[in-house]
Amino acid sequence: MTVVLKLGGSVVTEKDEPETVDDAGLAAAADAVAGADADLVVVHGGGSFGHHHAAEYGVSTTEGTRDVAGVDAIHGAMKRLNARVVASLTDRGVPAVPVHPFSAGHRDADGALSLPTGQVETLLGEGFVPVLHGDLVAHEGEGVTVLSGDELVVELAPAVGADRVGVCSTVPGVLSESGEVIERVTAFDDVAAALGGSDATDVSGGMAGKVRALLALESPAHVFGPDALPAFFAGESPGTTVDAE
């Protein structure tokens, strides 16, 4: 069983406090990952490491920068967070290794992403748990733009032949306008009215960006909260299933 799991930046960091890890959130997520019986690829989001710096330099998934100080601030912070996530996993005996997307991917002038995945597939085959992260990426005509962890999930899941895809955020799923967890989302327009950005600083579109990205996947993806991580690894379908059918 191959699983691609994104740990939202809102799960592993205090999203409102610049460069602050949520120690309890990260520990709980790492415990769940350590207990999983699967070949696993982990992706984590930016949280208060990526989004604050990206907002400061005016960088999003479509608006770029050529400022090397911005690259250092954003990519540097994401590498620091990645080191913390990898360490929390290796502390628990998970064979986690870092993979930095900035060194590998690029977007063309239309924004289309090319991301080599051979290193992830090979690491997985060799028994490692590759840990990727939302990052910057070279972007023709823009300098560099943000590459969200949700986009990484969409690229990686088919590349590694994922049997299950999970996106863990702090919300228990995609919520309706009345605040109920929507069980299944099959089309963006069906839920567009309920979808907003993030309630924290977020340059990659919050839940709306997440649903849009996941609908591009051939296979279903599950969006759920941190408490549901063990259920997800047990094969259940907690939260919202996003499935374009």
Ligand SMILES: Nc1ncnc2c1ncn2[C@@H]1O[C@H](COP(=O)(O)OP(=O)(O)OP(=O)(O)O)[C@@H](O)[C@H]1O
């Ligand atoms: N209809 C909705 N259902 C659920 N969440 C929603 C909805 N509309 C807006 N949101 C916001 O989307 C947020 C989740 O997206 P966000 O990008 O912040 O999560 P994340 O992936 O955990 O973080 P990061 O982008 O740092 O990785 C929620 O915290 C909430 O504020």
Ligand SMILES: C=C(C)CCOP(=O)(O)O
């Ligand atoms: C802001 C940066 C650098 C990464 C964004 O990744 P995301 O939190 O998965 O959207």
